[in-house]
Amino acid sequence: MSEVQVAVLYGFGINCDRETAAVFELVGAKSTRVHLNEFISKSLDIHQFDILAIPGGFSFGDHLGSGRLLGNRLRFALREELQKFVQDGKPIIGICNGFQVLVKTGLLPGPLEGEIKPDFVQRASLTLNNSGRYEDRWVTLEFDPQSPCIWTKDVSRISCPVRHGEGKFVMPDKKQIDQLSDNNMIAVRYVDPSTKIGEGITDVILPFPLSPNGSSRNIAGICDKSGLVFGLMPHPEAIYARWLHPLFVQGQAPIIDEVDGSEMGEWEGEGLQIFRNAVNYSLGK
Numbered sequence: 001m002s003e004v005q006v007a008v009l010y011g012f013g014i015n016c017d018r019e020t021a022a023v024f025e026l027v028g029a030k031s032t033r034v035h036l037n038e039f040i041s042k043s044l045d046i047h048q049f050d051i052l053a054i055p056g057g058f059s060f061g062d063h064l065g066s067g068r069l070l071g072n073r074l075r076f077a078l079r080e081e082l083q084k085f086v087q088d089g090k091p092i093i094g095i096c097n098g099f100q101v102l103v104k105t106g107l108l109p110g111p112l113e114g115e116i117k118p119d120f121v122q123r124a125s126l127t128l129n130n131s132g133r134y135e136d137r138w139v140t141l142e143f144d145p146q147s148p149c150i151w152t153k154d155v156s157r158i159s160c161p162v163r164h165g166e167g168k169f170v171m172p173d174k175k176q177i178d179q180l181s182d183n184n185m186i187a188v189r190y191v192d193p194s195t196k197i198g199e200g201i202t203d204v205i206l207p208f209p210l211s212p213n214g215s216s217r218n219i220a221g222i223c224d225k226s227g228l229v230f231g232l233m234p235h236p237e238a239i240y241a242r243w244l245h246p247l248f249v250q251g252q253a254p255i256i257d258e259v260d261g262s263e264m265g266e267w268e269g270e271g272l273q274i275f276r277n278a279v280n281y282s283l284g285k
Contacts (some may be wrong), residue, residue, distance in 0.1 A: 004029040004282045007049040009098075012229050013042045014057035015284070016095065016237065023237045024053070026263050027276040036070075038098060040077045047084070051091050054098030054260060055180065056163070056235060064148040066126065066166040067100025075105045075120050082107065083118045091150060091278045092229045096164055097104040101223065101232030108231045110224035112179040116223075124171045124235070131216030134165040138246055139212055140193040141220055142200045148227030149187040150281045151274050159245060160234040167213040167233040169260035177216055188232055225267040236271030244269055 006024045010017035010033045021031035029051070038044040046052070060069035074082065086092065086107070094102035102108040106120040129135055139163050143152045171177050180186050181203075190211045191200030203217045211218050213233070220231025238244060241264060245253035254270060262268050 004279045005049045006031045006051040006053060006279075007034045007039075007044075007046065008032065008053045008055060009034055009036055009182050011037065013018065013059045013061055013200060014055050014070075014097065016055035016235070018056040019237050020053050020095065023240045023272060023275045024051070024279065026166070026240060027272060027279050027283075029275075029279045036203070039081070040073075042134045045079070045089075046077075046081045047088070047130055050129050051089075051093075051278055052085060054092070054094040054101050055237075056096030056098060058280060059088065059097055062151065065100075065104075066164075067097055068214050070097075070277040071101045071104030074100065074101065079120060083120075086118050086226065086228055089228065091281060093151060093233055093278065094231035094280045095161075095237065096167075100166065102229065102231040107175040108224060109180055109185055109222050109227050110226075110229065112176065112183065112225070116225045118155050123176060124169065124222075127168045127170055129164070129168055129183075130165050130209060131212075135212040136163045136166070137161065137209055137211075137212060139210070139220070139234060140200075141188050142197065143165055143188045144184055144186060144201070146185040147223060148225065149185075149223035149230050150227045150247050151223070151230040151277050151279045152187050154275075155261045155270075156237070157191070157200070159239065160236055160271060161212075161238050164213070164233055169213075169214065169215040169219040170264075171216065180215070183225055185222050186217065186219055187223045188234075189218040190215070191218070207281075209247060223265055237275045239271035240264070241269045244268050
């Protein structure tokens with residue numbers, strides 16, 4: 001494979017498609033912004049792409065709940081195509097509203113037992129923040145090194161913005177969340193930045209604003225059992241460069257180890273590695 005092809009959905013209120021497409025380009029992929037109707041009408045074949053990205057935004061105005069209508073459109077119009085996409089070993093990411101969409105379609109968390117095959121059964125939801133309002137702030141995220149998630153390889157802790165009103169992750173009962181935890185499917189959580197890396201993850205819900213929404217077990221993002229499908233409420237595409245960090249002007253933005261071949265060089269931000277991981281996976285690296 002000479003170049004990884006990424007389909008970035010747009011339309012119906014998605015509004016982070018251009019920056020999502022741009023970050024994939026920065027890590028060597030070829031991004032194409034695709035209107036959902038192009039896949040539904042078969043004017044474009046989803047299987048010509050190696051990665052599918054569902055960006056943030058306010059699809060269908062969040063009517064009937066964030067991600068509900070777009071999720072239903074995917075579930076009923078592209079069911080077989082999405083099932084084959086995952087079974088062919090191709091990664092999918094949903095960011096913010098995209099995460100809500102993946103949860104409402106049932107692609108996340110997906111089956112918790114038995115065969116790893118999308119069944120489009122909704123097992124979780126993302127509901128109103130505990131604050132009762134839209135939250136636009138920076139948070140600290142820590143990633144589970146034991147997670148099968150291909151998107152989070154070698155990412156330990158980053159600062160990242162959230163921009164949502166319905167980001168509180170919930171499931172019907174403790175048993176199901178325990179299954180997520182036992183399978184290492186809780187790929188990323190909100191943590192207290194004052195803790196050391198490796199010591200910040202806790203099941204006790206952190207106080208606001210360390211947790212911006214009150215998610216069960218401080219869940220910021222999850223993957224399916226295969227590790228291919230990943231969704232998170234924060235926006236890693238919004239910290240692709242160091243100068244986007246709120247502490248940059250104070251000289252306190254984190255400096256990451258320079259990545260060979262990175263277009264950003266010393267200016268690379270903490271979020272870019274997430275997208276590079278998926279591209280490298282698609283290249284077989």
